[in-house]
Amino acid sequence: MSDTMEMAEDTAAAAQAGAKPVMMRGRDVCVFYGEKQALFGVDLDVRANEVTALIGPSGCGKSTFLRCLNRMNDTIDGCRVKGKITLQGADIYDPKVDVVELRASVGMVFQKPNPFPKSIFENIAYGPRIHGLAKTKAEMEEIVATSLQKAGLFEEVKDRLDEPGTGLSGGQQQRLCIARAIAVSPEVILMDEPCSALDPIATARVEELIDELRENYTIVIVTHSMQQAARVSQRTAFFHLGNLVEEGPTDDIFTSPQDKRTQDYITGRFG
Numbered sequence: 001m002s003d004t005m006e007m008a009e010d011t012a013a014a015a016q017a018g019a020k021p022v023m024m025r026g027r028d029v030c031v032f033y034g035e036k037q038a039l040f041g042v043d044l045d046v047r048a049n050e051v052t053a054l055i056g057p058s059g060c061g062k063s064t065f066l067r068c069l070n071r072m073n074d075t076i077d078g079c080r081v082k083g084k085i086t087l088q089g090a091d092i093y094d095p096k097v098d099v100v101e102l103r104a105s106v107g108m109v110f111q112k113p114n115p116f117p118k119s120i121f122e123n124i125a126y127g128p129r130i131h132g133l134a135k136t137k138a139e140m141e142e143i144v145a146t147s148l149q150k151a152g153l154f155e156e157v158k159d160r161l162d163e164p165g166t167g168l169s170g171g172q173q174q175r176l177c178i179a180r181a182i183a184v185s186p187e188v189i190l191m192d193e194p195c196s197a198l199d200p201i202a203t204a205r206v207e208e209l210i211d212e213l214r215e216n217y218t219i220v221i222v223t224h225s226m227q228q229a230a231r232v233s234q235r236t237a238f239f240h241l242g243n244l245v246e247e248g249p250t251d252d253i254f255t256s257p258q259d260k261r262t263q264d265y266i267t268g269r270f271g
């Protein structure tokens with residue numbers, strides 16, 4: 001079946017079942033770092049306008065899977081990805097895919113806020129500029145303002161857009177990085193432990209933001225905190241030793257996991 005037909009069937013089936021349509025789909029995803037296999041045949045659907053949390057003990061392959069979704073693993077020497085991953089039905093590993101465009105559609109926010117050593121304005125304007133999204137200065141100012149608004153940062157920085165992004169607090173820097181991802185109009189935002197370097201107040205602010213963003217974007221978040229997964233996600237996927245053990249609605253995973261390994265992890269028997 002063609003990717004487009006598969007996608008049309010998914011959308012129809014999802015609508016009938018009251019579920020959100022599939023935005024990204026991984027099938028039989030295997031990842032190798034040199035000889036070492038890090039992921040074993042992962043099948044996972046990421047649904048539109050939902051937050052999907054990837055949880056599991058250290059080294060289980062959460063970040064590896066996340067990086068497959070925007071081909072960030074391409075940048076790691078010796079890393080090979082097998083299987084199929086689609087974005088809105090289109091194979092993202094097709095040789096014709098422009099990886100820079102893909103990473104605009106599937107943006108990424110990292111563990112440690114990493115603003116460029118430039119002004120707040122330039123941090124946001126850089127992506128739209130290289131993607132040719134603004135024809136005039138006024139259009140660029142509009143994109144910068146809207147992106148900062150969507151990331152809940154505009155009010156705090158509107159009077160100092162020409163000051164360095166690195167001068168903001170950690171939580172503000174992380175929201176700046178989220179605004180930077182938003183500025184190039186992504187479909188999906190990947191977040192790799194986005195709160196692990198933040199204090200509880202900044203964490204709460206970013207978690208609220210994630211909840212707001214789901215209205216317009218699809219979010220996949222790697223988190224070590226089960227409380228965070230429970231607070232922010234609608235679906236949770238539990239990984240263990242490179243395998244996807246189970247996935248489903250977050251409430252089900254936390255209240256009635258099907259697999260003993262999931263149960264042991266969420267009850268704190270290992271981690």
Ligand SMILES: Nc1ncnc2c1ncn2[C@@H]1O[C@H](COP(=O)(O)OP(=O)(O)OP(=O)(O)O)[C@@H](O)[C@H]1O
Nearest residue numbers: 033038056057058059060061062063064065076224
């Ligand atoms: N660049 C790399 N080179 C070699 N091996 C790697 C690399 N990145 C990850 N691995 C290995 O792949 C496996 C999965 O790692 P990954 O970072 O995806 O797990 P994780 O669940 O995100 O872990 P953590 O919660 O500690 O961040 C681990 O055994 C890890 O050592």
